[in-house]
Amino acid sequence: MASISNALSLKHGLSLWCPQSTPSVNRISQPCSISSTNFRRRSFSVSASSFANENREFVIVGGGNAAGYAARTFVEHGMADGKLCIVSKEAYAPYERPALTKGYLFPHDKKPARLPGFHTCVGSGGERQTPDWYKEKGIEMLHEDPVSDINIEKQTLKTSSGKLLKFGSLIIATGCTASRFPDKIGGNLSGVHYVRDVADANSLISSLEKAKKVVVVGGGYIGMEVAAAAVAWKVDTTIIFPEEHLMTRLFTPSLAQKYEQLYQDFGVKFVKGASISNLEAGSDGHVVGVKLANGSIIEADTVVVGIGAKPAVGPFESVGLNNTVGGIQVDGLFRTSIPGIFAIGDVAAFPLKIYDRTTRVEHVDHARRSAQHCVKSLLTAHTDTYDYLPYFYSRVFEYEGSPRKVWWQFFGDNVGETVEIGNFDPKVATFWIDSGKLKGVLLESGSPEEFQLLPKIARSQPFVDKAKLEKASSVEEALEIVQSSLKVEAAV
Numbered sequence: 001m002a003s004i005s006n007a008l009s010l011k012h013g014l015s016l017w018c019p020q021s022t023p024s025v026n027r028i029s030q031p032c033s034i035s036s037t038n039f040r041r042r043s044f045s046v047s048a049s050s051f052a053n054e055n056r057e058f059v060i061v062g063g064g065n066a067a068g069y070a071a072r073t074f075v076e077h078g079m080a081d082g083k084l085c086i087v088s089k090e091a092y093a094p095y096e097r098p099a100l101t102k103g104y105l106f107p108h109d110k111k112p113a114r115l116p117g118f119h120t121c122v123g124s125g126g127e128r129q130t131p132d133w134y135k136e137k138g139i140e141m142l143h144e145d146p147v148s149d150i151n152i153e154k155q156t157l158k159t160s161s162g163k164l165l166k167f168g169s170l171i172i173a174t175g176c177t178a179s180r181f182p183d184k185i186g187g188n189l190s191g192v193h194y195v196r197d198v199a200d201a202n203s204l205i206s207s208l209e210k211a212k213k214v215v216v217v218g219g220g221y222i223g224m225e226v227a228a229a230a231v232a233w234k235v236d237t238t239i240i241f242p243e244e245h246l247m248t249r250l251f252t253p254s255l256a257q258k259y260e261q262l263y264q265d266f267g268v269k270f271v272k273g274a275s276i277s278n279l280e281a282g283s284d285g286h287v288v289g290v291k292l293a294n295g296s297i298i299e300a301d302t303v304v305v306g307i308g309a310k311p312a313v314g315p316f317e318s319v320g321l322n323n324t325v326g327g328i329q330v331d332g333l334f335r336t337s338i339p340g341i342f343a344i345g346d347v348a349a350f351p352l353k354i355y356d357r358t359t360r361v362e363h364v365d366h367a368r369r370s371a372q373h374c375v376k377s378l379l380t381a382h383t384d385t386y387d388y389l390p391y392f393y394s395r396v397f398e399y400e401g402s403p404r405k406v407w408w409q410f411f412g413d414n415v416g417e418t419v420e421i422g423n424f425d426p427k428v429a430t431f432w433i434d435s436g437k438l439k440g441v442l443l444e445s446g447s448p449e450e451f452q453l454l455p456k457i458a459r460s461q462p463f464v465d466k467a468k469l470e471k472a473s474s475v476e477e478a479l480e481i482v483q484s485s486l487k488v489e490a491a492v
Contacts, residue, residue, distance in 0.1 A: 052163035056085035056140060058378075059157065059165060061147050062173030063088025065097055065367040066345030068120025068129055070171055071139055073375035081138030085167075087159060089146035092198060093131045096123035098364050100201045101222055102395055105208070105229035110399040115198065124368055149315050152338055169378060172316055172328060172336075172343040173371065176309035176362055181217075186279030191287035192303045195222060207302040211235045215290050215300035217276065219246045221394060222306025224259070228396035228406075231266045238298055239263070240271040240290060250392065250414055255442070258424040262404065266397065271298065279303060309362060311347045322349035325360045332385025334374035342378065344370040353387045354459070355413055365391045389459050409451055412440030412458030419469050421478040429475045431464070431482070438464045438482060443475070450479055462486050 058074065060067045067086055071094070074080040088094075096118045103113030116130045127133070134141050142159065149158040150170075157165040178194040181187030193204045204226075208214070212235060216227045219241030230237045239246075245256035260270060275293035282288040289297040311327040320337045322329040328343040330336055330350050336343055345367040352359045366388060376382045393409040404426070416434025426445035431438055438461060441454050462485035472478035 052165055056166070057083040057168040058085070058171070059167035060084070060086045060171045060173055061157070062175055063090035063094050064173065064175045064345065065094060065120055065364050066173035066175070066371040068094030069368045069371035070173060070344065070375050071134070072121050072126060072129065073372050075137050077379045079379055085140040085142065085165065087142045087145065087147055087157065087165065089144060090197060091144050093129060093134060093141065094120045096120055096364065100198065101195055101225040101229070102398065104201050105205065105226065106399045107233050110232055110401065123364065147315060150318065152318060168340065170341045171374060172319070172341070172347060173345050174312040174314060175346045177312045179308045179310055181279065181305055185277070186281060186287065187305070189279055189281050189287045190285055191301060192279060192305065194305050195226065204304065208233045208235065211302040213300045214238070214302045214304065215240060215298055216304045216306065217290070218306035219243055220249065220306060220308070225394060225396055226304045226306060227263065227268050231268060231397070232399040237267065238269040238271060240274050240276065240298065242273060242275055244272055250410060252418050252420065252430060254420055255428065255430050258428060262406070311360065313347065322358065325349050325358060327360045333377040333383070334370060334386070342374050344374045350386060353385060354389060361388070361390065363392060389455055391455065406444065408442060408444040409446070409454060410440065410442040411454045414440045417466070419466060421472050422475040427475040429478055431469060431478070433464055433466050436463050437461045438485070453479060453483060456486065457482055460486055
């Protein structure tokens with residue numbers, strides 16, 4: 001469940017196919033520049049009896065990864081107890097969302113992930129923040145009550161239940177919502193699923209328990225991860241997408257071909273370059289198939305739609321949006337143009353310092369890091385701007401008894417020419433080289449030491465002899481060549 005976004009319209013209707021964006025985002029001619037003089041922490045003094053949260057100094061809106069990691073950072077600085085309130089549409093304390101399209105979907109006999117096992121911050125090796133953890137730390141949690149309105153001048157929020165919340169500093173961590181098919185083409189039929197939260201995943205599991213034919217719409221992260229999980233249920237599985245190959249935002253055609261062959265070896269079928277006309281319903285209103293633009297119908301009793309996501313700006317448009325990459329515009333400390341209001345995680349459009357452009361990243365690693373950076377900047381004299389290195393990964397076919405477990409990682413920018421090394425048995429590496437400099441690298445099935453090398457390579461962007469790299473006989477040799485380039489530059 002990840003992407004790095006560009007050119008996303010927030011105000012217009014959803015097209016049938018939401019284009020999968022690329023990590024190579026167009027440079028913004030005038031990146032965000034917000035004066036630091038406007039960003040004092042705002043104070044307030046109002047009768048506590050007037051507000052549902054008794055005037056918490058800090059309020060986080062959102063219940064995902066970013067909120068959980070932000071809460072931990074408040075606790076680490078001794079500023080949570082009696083001062084912090086989290087307002088969420090979720091029924092659960094913040095959790096590691098990637099699990100929902102990976103281990104959570106495994107069959108019951110294959111040790112599926114379940115709460116409280118993946119509450120934040122276990123994804124990065126931290127303490128498991130169960131509901132009791134928030135109580136012990138004095139953090140007020142308002143569940144299943146999303147914010148419906150904000151009054152910037154009065155520093156108040158209104159929730160869907162009518163609660164009025166007062167804030168001194170506000171952190172918007174609302175993430176994204178799944179892009180949906182319109183109802184008029186069957187987007188809301190029984191048996192049609194979208195995966196963004198635990199309730200969505202539970203509903204999908206209920207369908208998989210009795211499914212015979214599953215169609216996954218979309219060839220990105222959601223499509224690949226859900227299809228791999230469906231294989232574990234031993235159901236007929238088909239992936240449909242409009243592009244010519246899987247994961248076009250990142251994979252080269254050659255790399256995609258290797259993953260497609262692996263999926264086919266697991267029994268997954270592909271329908272490429274296809275446009276969808278509508279989803280067909282049976283007499284009982286349950287989905288029975290996916291009708292393509294050419295008139296053909298792919299039978300299905302369960303359909304999972306993974307065609308992207310859009311930032312959940314909700315009532316916060318007045319805070320200031322970025323209409324190029326979507327989301328709420330912030331500076332390198334995650335401050336919006338409104339004093340005392342911040343945005344983090346998927347919903348934040350921030351300056352990507354390493355590549356000198358503004359972007360928006362939908363990934364758990366950025367959610368964690370942006371939360372920590374924002375809160376540290378808010379509570380201390382820390383003024384270093386966020387310096388994020390784009391990072392994406394996926395893990396599939398990891399269920400118990402799987403004949404092949406897959407785990408790839410990518411760091412950097414996928415621009416320029418590519419060099420692919422390895423036969424995918426099990427390793428393969430792809431290097432992106434632009435003007436002689438190595439800009440990005442993807443590695444499948446690497447060792448821990450090899451994976452640890454990737455961010456060093458991508459951040460350093462060493463000059464690499466492309467011809468020499470192309471002659472490498474193995475992934476290990478290719479990485480040694482690149483590592484040697486790092487040492488040469490360090491010695492200069």
